[in-house]
Amino acid sequence: MKIEKPGIKLLVLVPLIIVTIAIIIFIPMKEALVFQYQNTGKMLAYIPFSKEDHFKIKYTHSIHLSDVVESYVITEDEEIKQYELMYEDFAIGMPENASDGEIFEQKNGKYYIKNMNRIFPYFDLRTGKVRANHTVLFREKEYPLSHFIEPGTWVRIKAEKINLIQQLRGVNILEQS
Template identity: 70%
Template sequence: MKNKIVYLLFLLPFFLIMILLLIFTPKTEALVFQYQNSGKTLAYLYILEGETFQMKYTHSIHLSDVVESYEVLSDGRIKQYELMYEDFAIGMPANASEGETFEQVDGKYYIKNMERIFPSFDLRVGKVRANHTLIFEDNEYPLSQIIEPGTWVRLKIETINLWQRWKGVNILEK
């Protein structure tokens, strides 16, 4: 009996160290959806430097689609490089800013070559008609199926560990 106790006491620290390594060591870059600005991860999407994603939503006034296109930069910031919309109306730009280009193609308006860089950005998942949708690798993921409509979320690029992955929802698995 005494030998078993000594043996277990010897193995216990080994297993604790292994568990801690498993939880805190494996880290992966991800687009993280955090609850407000609390740091609590609600959902995430594995994404690498140079990869792009889009946020599509229905404009609340003219009820047409708007698509914002983003790229992940090497320093973990997010660059908006394009905006597509279908109607000139309240809240939509009438032209491109300096260095950007404005195009009209098939009844849609594009502002390209944008260099708007953010450490993060916030959005409130639409309750009624916004239908915020993440587009990644030509697949669409409606946020309302993952995050409760009306929730304010902060999107940012973050290195997450195994523990954070367990707490959040991998958008690709939905």
């Protein structure tokens, strides 16, 4: 009859538990739309995201004071694709027509550029201080960025996988409303 020492099992089990915990904490697993402070990589806020999700950014144009809505989807390569633009006024800073392959429509006093295929690894945005009121539209709800990010802040918006530590440090926008 062989007698096993309990120390050998612990010697194998403890490192295995430590490695498992490290994987859970540090390996990026959750897909998210991330709002980073400038180009530092420091996450300010995020929205848990799946490949089927779309999001929009709505803001008030600084010159003609009407709403502009930019529509986006995350690609398979974790890039951001703008597929539509809606605005109410032709004026400074707004397109007068669609580019090649895009569709221009006027409907109910609003202008749409559809079928856009503008792909970005990320895009930068300075959140409005005065009247822009940048708002994320996600799953039919509105999330004003000023509730999570100080107005006037330069943010980098990108899609990436985040780990548990990043989730705990950043603000989950969906849980704050």
